[in-house]
Amino acid sequence: MNTIKNIVVAGGTHGNELTGIKIYQKWAKNFSAYQEKCPSAKLELVHTNIEASTVCRRYVDRDLNRSFANRLLALKNPTAYEIRRAQELNLRFGPKGENTKTDLIIDVHNTTANMGVCLILSTRDPFTMRASAELVYEFPNAFIYYQPEERGESPYFGTIAKADICLEVGPQPHGTLDAKLFFETEQVVTRYLELAEEWNRGTLQQKPKKKVDVYTQFKDIDYPRDAFGEITAMVHPNLREADYQEVKPGDPIFMTFDGKDVLYDGEFPVHPIFIDESAYYEKKLAMSLTTKTTEEW
Numbered sequence: 001m002n003t004i005k006n007i008v009v010a011g012g013t014h015g016n017e018l019t020g021i022k023i024y025q026k027w028a029k030n031f032s033a034y035q036e037k038c039p040s041a042k043l044e045l046v047h048t049n050i051e052a053s054t055v056c057r058r059y060v061d062r063d064l065n066r067s068f069a070n071r072l073l074a075l076k077n078p079t080a081y082e083i084r085r086a087q088e089l090n091l092r093f094g095p096k097g098e099n100t101k102t103d104l105i106i107d108v109h110n111t112t113a114n115m116g117v118c119l120i121l122s123t124r125d126p127f128t129m130r131a132s133a134e135l136v137y138e139f140p141n142a143f144i145y146y147q148p149e150e151r152g153e154s155p156y157f158g159t160i161a162k163a164d165i166c167l168e169v170g171p172q173p174h175g176t177l178d179a180k181l182f183f184e185t186e187q188v189v190t191r192y193l194e195l196a197e198e199w200n201r202g203t204l205q206q207k208p209k210k211k212v213d214v215y216t217q218f219k220d221i222d223y224p225r226d227a228f229g230e231i232t233a234m235v236h237p238n239l240r241e242a243d244y245q246e247v248k249p250g251d252p253i254f255m256t257f258d259g260k261d262v263l264y265d266g267e268f269p270v271h272p273i274f275i276d277e278s279a280y281y282e283k284k285l286a287m288s289l290t291t292k293t294t295e296e297w
């Protein structure tokens with residue numbers, strides 16, 4: 001991205017993830033103070049899943065953050081609230097694709113997993129990479145997760161912009177707030193705005209690149225299940241709150257209800273994240289396995 005002309009900061013894409021909703025409400029009351037962080041771009045705030053937030057649930061009819069694939073955005077007269085909302089958001093901030101009005105979306109989420117402030121990048125966009133590298137040095141609790149996405153098919157809200165950062169902040173039970181995580185998240189979002197301003201002035205590009213640990217999506221794994229689809233094991237006690245830590249082939253990853261270890265049978269070490277995220281039981285996802293590399297960003 002050469003110049004960042006439009007930035008959207010979003011909260012409440014999942015209606016029970018309160019950090020982003022509270023940032024939205026706080027910032028909306030004092031908008032000019034945040035717009036001033038990046039005067040060279042137009043800032044917009046959005047509360048994405050309003051209906052789900054009023055009942056403090058992740059979603060009403062279906063997951064809004066799984067509703068932005070081109071196929072769903074093109075549906076005629078959808079009945080599900082979240083597909084209608086995705087189409088409205090796409091009209092306002094998209095349309096998804098090369099002609100989108102929005103250069104950058106920062107979408108604020110929470111997770112029950114112990115992921116700190118996870119900066120999720122879906123493209124190798126030069127600004128989001130450069131800015132995120134600065135932020136992992138400024139915030140010891142920040143980590144970079146690279147989850148490459150084919151943008152047209154990707155279901156995530158951020159993919160209607162040219163580039164996006166999805167923040168996943170935790171551990172925080174859904175429907176609750178954690179003051180320390182709130183302020184940390186708010187500072188990270190504010191820094192992205194300030195760094196966008198530096199980018200537009202050309203100064204961020206002149207700073208030396210930094211070595212960063214990058215956790216790259218490898219594969220999602222489910223809990224062990226029986227023939228009826230019931231889970232037969234839990235996340236292993238060794239992995240509780242152990243996001244980003246290395247798991248080697250042969251290490252225990254689950255424990256059955258009889259107390260037996262289930263071992264990781266992969267061929268190389270991985271670094272699981274989103275471990276035991278409560279919203280992912282329905283998605284049959286126990287954790288996302290990543291590989292860790294060191295790169296200059």
Ligand SMILES: [Zn+2]
Nearest residue numbers: 014017109110
């Ligand atoms: Zn979320």
